[in-house]
Amino acid sequence: MINRRDFLKNTVKGIAGITLSLSAIEIIDPQKIFADKTDKSKVRWVFLVDTYKCVGCGFCVKACKQENEIPYDANVTRTWVERYVITKDGKFFADTPKGARDGFITGKIDLGQGKFQDIKKEDIDKAFFVPKLCNQCENPPCVQVCPVGATYQAPDGVVLVDRKWCIGCGYCIMGCPYGVRFFHPVYHTAEKCNFCYHRITKGLKTACVQACPFGARQIGNIKDPNDPVTKIIMTERVGILKEEYGTKPQVYYIGLDKEVK
């Protein structure tokens, strides 16, 4: 018969033994060694949006919804297009009806709750479109706040979501300053643009890039100096969204305006 003292002693020894051997596995994590070697990979995906070229047709949104199986009528989308209108009296208007899935078919600004604002053409000072998508931040707050590590950054910079592991707490949705995340209406896990990861890793363009008739959207590899996107980012004046959050977004814009939210 084992007495209490021995029992406690053996328990402590047992736990210590198990922890030690487990920590050994941690020390020689094969995945880490593998990752270290491949980390010098020659790929870092970035995106370039030329807002001068965007006409707000919404083909990109449509293509994205179909490609990535986001229910067509659900009021969420991985990418969207915003319309900005600044009138002569200095007023600012912006809208994105259904994420511009059907383009901007009316000149009226959607104010929400079924209200619309009519703006006369002669009153407009400037107006333009801004496509939005996940910024695949270099310092992604969504990855930082995920409590289970279900969202993570791939070595090529793209932030991905593991649908099998996501618990659906919504912390990443709250943590994203760009509002690109939502709960998938069918899978109920966190969802976002991943630069069509299944396509770009096979050498294809993203669905939105392919669908854009005006070349307003481009995807490229910033580590490749010969990539046309890299050349533009390196030699021309480009902007990023919400720099103040320190997320280091990797979607670059040509023709950003101070009114862009």
Add this chain to the structure above:
Amino acid sequence: MVHGEVWTLKELFVYPNEYIYWSIQIVMYPFMTGLVAGAFVLSSLYHVFGIKQLKEMARFALVFSFALLFAAPMPIVLHLQFPFRGINVFMTPHFTSAIAAFGIVFFTYGAIVASELWFLYRKHFVEIALPLKQKQDKSLFEWIKFLIFCALTLGEYNIDEESLKRDEKAIKILAGLGIPVACFLHGYAGFIFGSVKANALWMTPLMPVIFIMSAIVSGIALCMLTYIVTMEIRKLIFARKKTPYQVFQSKEEIKGVEINVIQMTARYLLFFLIFAISLELLDLIFRGYTAVKSWDVLRSVIYGKDFIDIFILQYGIGNLVPFILFLMPGLTIRRAVLGVILVLFGVFMMRWNVVIGGQAFSLSFAGYMHYHMPIIPHDWDTFKEGLGGALSIFIMPFVLFWIISKLFPVFEYKESH
């Protein structure tokens, strides 16, 4: 339908994926953990700092804190899209996330409360288990009772003077250790919000401290309320039986003890209430004074859209009115009841204004979102993230308290320490 769409109304320019994702359950979460932490701190005031007047309340607050402890994580679990995957947080905790350490903090705190309770009630367990152990031919009920209490003693039957003294020492250490852990548990809930840099209203280092102060306020208030309710019930029982009831000899004696305890506790309530309000106002003034980019939209929410919620319901009815009620001399039980109910309401509104108010404006700073809490549920989602879910969570600790107080008698048990 997209999650959140049912209860979100959008106004002006809001990004297409924005909805009120964190709804009533996330309001309940800091409210409930706040009550846990507050109740514990109240009980520790006696055990650690030896504030004798709180003796009666201390034991009660500890047991109640234990009951609340089980209810505290429930709102989060209910809020998850995959409640059964909640266990993933323990399996692959991702420690850069503020939520990831929840399990560790929560269980550490739970272990402290449980062990403190055990030391406090050890004598009681032994006193019940020993006679039953020696008794021959036990009935089925006695067998069950014996097994439960035998297990609760953890095999330690020694209750002589010396060992009880050691118990007392252990309680004191645990209660002392518990205060920082309880504050951490709740300050940590504040950190979950305060560290979200994307949210202009939440992001402030003051958030954890504000949460701790209002937590203690709400914990004390709930303990006072429950204490009054139990004392009133005892008075009723006394009036019906017309015989000396338990340790008390007369109805007047209960009354005297009750008002004494309440008056004493109310002082501590006021003390922490002042701290809580000062910090909240500091935060508000600071935001207005520095007026960074987000201030325009915050001002329109704070002074416009949420004015009634913040200044009338929270600061007015929830803080100012009870403050005056408690400050007026000659506190009566009736006034105390009204005061603590208002205080609880005020703290709830504070949580509401943080969680819902933080989502009342768009990340674009150019649009608004309005939350319409589902009252009548039409599916599981609208039940758990609606009035039904919130009420179930609120009732849970009282039911648990009733069950737990069968094992840990709060009043019947005669003083040993």
